[in-house]
Amino acid sequence: MPKVVDHEERRRNIAEAVYRLIGANGMDAVSLRDVAQEAGVSMGAVQHYFKTKDDMLLFALGYMRERVLPRLQSALDKLPDPTTRERTRAAITLMLPLDKQSTQEATVNIAFFANSFGNKETQAKLREGYRALYEASRQSLKDAAESGELRSIEDVDQAAAELFYLVQGLIGPTLIGAMSKKEAVTVVDNKLDALFR
Amino acid sequence: MPKVVDHEERRRNIAEAVYRLIGANGMDAVSLRDVAQEAGVSMGAVQHYFKTKDDMLLFALGYMRERVLPRLQSALDKLPDPTTRERTRAAITLMLPLDKQSTQEATVNIAFFANSFGNKETQAKLREGYRALYEASRQSLKDAAESGELRSIEDVDQAAAELFYLVQGLIGPTLIGAMSKKEAVTVVDNKLDALFR
DNA sequence: GCTATTACAATACAAATGTATTGCAAAAAT
């Protein structure tokens, strides 16, 4: 029998191929054959690791979240003793499609969004992801309020919602060029100015 | 030869079928055969009115904008002498997926968004639509500032961007249930409270 | 009345797709 390999690694490699294809041409470009080619394996190998195409896509969606955290951590490690504002800005910068990788991620996210209209499992996973992200973001702002980093904000929940969903709203239009990256960052920075001391 | 019919009407009927299919199952459900069936015509008829599937989708995207305006007008007609705030709220209420039709429209919009990653024409049309909508919204808020309807806002452009993209950001998560409709409306109303006298 | 045109309808066709199956060689287990 062949050398035993790391299944999770193989699956991740395939997921990365999925992201590249979506990022370049959208979800329609994700056929098993295309994924296999992009991943540098045979279609039989793809089928070895994923029972169905849906399995593969669902895995890819879940894995995407996993791989963002190290990137965020890495960005934070570059900031010496960051304030909440700086950490918040770093996180937002990762979410907005400002560089190649974030652009890919934003594209993939929207593609899965659209895909979720015909797929309950995908939609559940997205919902769960959104809630977790929003809650973390809200809690972070709440902590900042308690430690006096915010200006006098009456309603921290409202402020948290405004910031979070403002960023969500900027992603799509920035992706398609309805808004420039610079403008998007300016809007966010102005908002942060209004929130933080 | 058969009785001459209204081409545009036929095309619109087909576009409506496209929306229904997307709304129910996402863009993957939009095959020519499915559209024909949903529209109550033969596939030959669909091909008679649209040379290619892409033509059909592009038309559907364009037509969607056209058909929103009468709905907005109708909502405004129900308001006796509306303030800018009331008009703004009416428009936002139409954009958020609060009722069946708005939900369908939001779904279709995201579907086209995702579809645009593999289609330059679709993306251009979306971009154009976003820009027009944003500009109208920004101008409306600017007018309100000049006529004294707003609180003292330092930067009306920033305020306009915040309101517009906050709403954009609420659509997706509301659609998938990551956020409740009630919460979304509350966030918007609070934002309007902060902007308008 | 005759001809041209139109609105469909039906069908063909090539290509693409996901699922399923079989095969093989090398490593792991005994």
Next chain:
DNA sequence: ATTTTTGCAATACATTTGTATTGTAATAGC
């Protein structure tokens, strides 16, 4: 040393898809 297991690879198959083509009957134009 033998058997079992594993990671692929290759292929088959049924289904679906968009594009293309042909046909027909009824209306419009002259």
